[in-house]
């Protein structure tokens with residue numbers, strides 16, 4: 555079995571498909587997205603990359619991983635804008651998909667139906683462990699879903715949760731290691747129990 559998309563027939567065949575890369579923060583979603591997109595560029599495919607304009611964390615116009623890998627992108631406010639930029643395109647990459655509106659599901663379906671390979675990276679769950687934005691819908695329509703994992707910073711197991719370490723109840727709070735830590739289920743349940751007692 556290939557862990558990641560090394561299936562060269564799927565990589566180069568000009569047939570529409572939807573690939574989703576999901577997981578917690580620090581799980582390598584952006585690195586894997588950049589890896590697939592750079593390979594598509596080496597194959598001389600026409601690639602267009604989008605990210606939500608609100609995600610200004612590392613750069614305004616680049617998709618950047620926690621390890622400083624980067625690729626240039628177009629920041630957009632609404633999923634509908636993707637269709638304006640994607641005539642004559644073979645591969646579309648989308649990072650931080652959780653921040654987009656639910657219209658993204660239909661946009662990705664339209665692109666794939668028109669022969670475009672769509673590669674989407676995003677958080678499957680928010681800090682509460684609740685499905686985030688259009689991600690569950692995107693997983694449902696995907697041809698392939700890759701769930702990637704960080705390392706739990708408490709015990710070294712695989713992490714599936716993004717624990718927010720600062721007090722803020724809003725679903726959207728941009729951040730990195732100062733605001734979030736990746737945890738396994740056991741350590742996450744323990745941490746949120748401790749958070750409750752800290753506010754009692």
Ligand SMILES: Nc1ncnc2c1ncn2[C@@H]1O[C@H](COP(=O)(O)OP(=O)(O)O)[C@@H](O)[C@H]1O
Nearest residue numbers: 578579580581582583584585619620621704705
């Ligand atoms: N606890 C951790 N587990 C795994 N990787 C981590 C951890 N903390 C920091 N990293 C770094 O994060 C990188 C992944 O970054 P990135 O692809 O931007 O992740 P994501 O997009 O899923 O947040 C790893 O290669 C590693 O260098």
Ligand SMILES: Cc1cn([C@H]2C[C@H](O)[C@@H](COP(=O)(O)O)O2)c(=O)[nH]c1=O
Nearest residue numbers: 578579580680681716725726727728729
């Ligand atoms: C869990 C969670 C995260 N966020 C923000 C924090 C970061 O800016 C991004 C995730 O980036 P990554 O590439 O996956 O590391 O999302 C948020 O706004 N709300 C949350 O619940």
Ligand SMILES: [Zn+2]
Nearest residue numbers: 706709738741
């Ligand atoms: Zn753990």
